[in-house]
Amino acid sequence: MVRCNAKRGCSTYTYGDYLAYGAYATNALAEVKKKWREFAKQLHDQDPTHSLRMAVSHYYNSRTAAYNGKLFQEDYITCQNRQSIGQVAIKKQNFFVQDTWQMNQNTIVSPIFRVDPSDLFGTNATFNMGLTHNIGGKANRRFKANVGTGYTEPGMGELYYSWEMYAGMPSGMGEGRLGYYWIGNPDLKPEKSVNFDIGIEGENGKTSARINIFHNRIKDYMSTYFTGEVLDFNPPETDWDKKMKWLTPPDMIYSFRNIGKAEITGLEAEVTQQFDEHWSGKLGYTYLHAINKSDPDMPKQLLDKPQHKVDIGVTYENNASLWGDYYIHMLDSNSVTNNGNYLTYDKDGNIQYGFSEKGKWGYQKKTFGLWNILFQKKYRQRLYGILRHRQSF
Incomplete structure (x- = not known):
């Protein structure tokens, strides 16, 4: 301190x-x-x-x-509300070699070899092989495939966070919404994965489309999670303080952990249509089967990974865009069941938290949409304006 x-x-x-x-x-x-x-x-x-x-x-x-x-x-x-945890530095580099081989008139192979040396995690090498093949000799009909390995190191935040994202606040008479405090996990391990995907894409006049199937097997998958603990910067010292605690509720402590084995399997599809010289539109869909295969303390479905995602967008030239992303059946890491994000009182006036009853809380499954509007106008320089709106269901 x-x-x-x-x-x-x-x-x-x-x-x-x-x-x-x-x-x-x-x-x-x-x-x-x-x-x-x-x-x-x-x-x-x-x-x-x-x-x-x-x-x-x-x-x-x-x-x-x-x-x-x-x-x-x-x-x-x-x-x-201030802590000093010293200083830390991570020295790391990355080097890669990529080439493109023209196997024949219709087939291209692209190998990539990458090395990531780090003074904290040592040296790791990954490899990926990509294939593009023109179907029936037509350049506008392509088959694509990739197979390779992946490697992701935790960053400074995941390792050493110690900060209040935002403080708790009253949400109604006698009820307070808990804040969020993030604490890093210096014992995190890097993610390692084996990845496969195949797909078809093409264009026909003003219409383009693609469909892709992928599967990722991940070791030491990094996930955020609620620790089940709170941090109170204003602990009540009198009975009156306890009665008024809803005005300054504590923070939920969040951190990061590795899940030994995880798998993400999915399908992506997208269609883009140029309506005329000014207007174009896009419709996309993603299906995800993202599962935890080893950690009994975490949900079976990986957090913050929707089972379905729908993307809709309309663009006018390069000056204005409207697009929306709909997330369907997603376990929200920030929302705890059993009213767990709130401080309330029992019938005797004692402070209670919904998550404190072990085994009776989890993460809420949500469906919601995010709408975005972007305006762009060219004067002497480019100016941008953006508006975002969230719609929950």
Whole structure:
């Protein structure tokens, strides 16, 4: 934790001292009394309208006195919701060699070899072989296939996150929505996979289409997850604090973990139509069967992977686009069942969390859409405007 002191902009007579000895350091030890006098003088010197006797009370009680330009609540948040976990650096590079072989007039083979050296995870090599074949000798009808291996290292965030995504807040009278706090997992392992896909694509006049089938076998699949714990920066100290806790609910702690074995099998299809010289449209569909095959503590369906996804888009020249993505039957990692994202009270007035009843919560399966509008106009430079709207079902 960051130590609070005058150099860091935190009061010498701390909030803990205030809770223990009050605004006047009554019956405090000599060392504590000395800190109180130092802090009172600092407040008085910065604003002489607060007397030495009343300055600390004005700072902590009425919150009318500022210290280094900050009121008490600002200072408290800065000192308490802050952690120092040191420094870290990862040195890594990647090198690849790619070639294209023209096997005959209609067939192209593209091998890729890649090496990823890292001072944290060592050196890993991957290989991919791609094939493109013109069906019946026609360049506008193509068969494509790929087979290869994949490798993905966790980043700085997944390894070392320690940050509040957003704080909890009241969501209704006597109810608070929990915030989100992310903590990294320095024990994460890189993902390794074997990947296959085959597909057909082609064009016919103003219409183009493609369909693709793929299968990925993944070792140490990286997934986010809710730990089942909360982090409270404002723990209640009195019965009144507990009654009002819904105003400042704690944060749900999220982190990252490896799933030993996972498989993702799916189908993608897309059709694009040029209606005239100005307008074009696109319709796409994806089916996913994304499953956890080894971790009994995680859901069978991989989180944040929809079973179905539909893409719809319309474009006017290069100046405006409207497109929507519909996600169907997706386990949302951010939404916990059994009202688990909320702080509530039982009939006796005790704080309760829906997820705290072991075995009675999971992740909500959701269906929702995201609509986007993009405008682009060319003046002396390009200007962009975008609007996003989410529609849940």
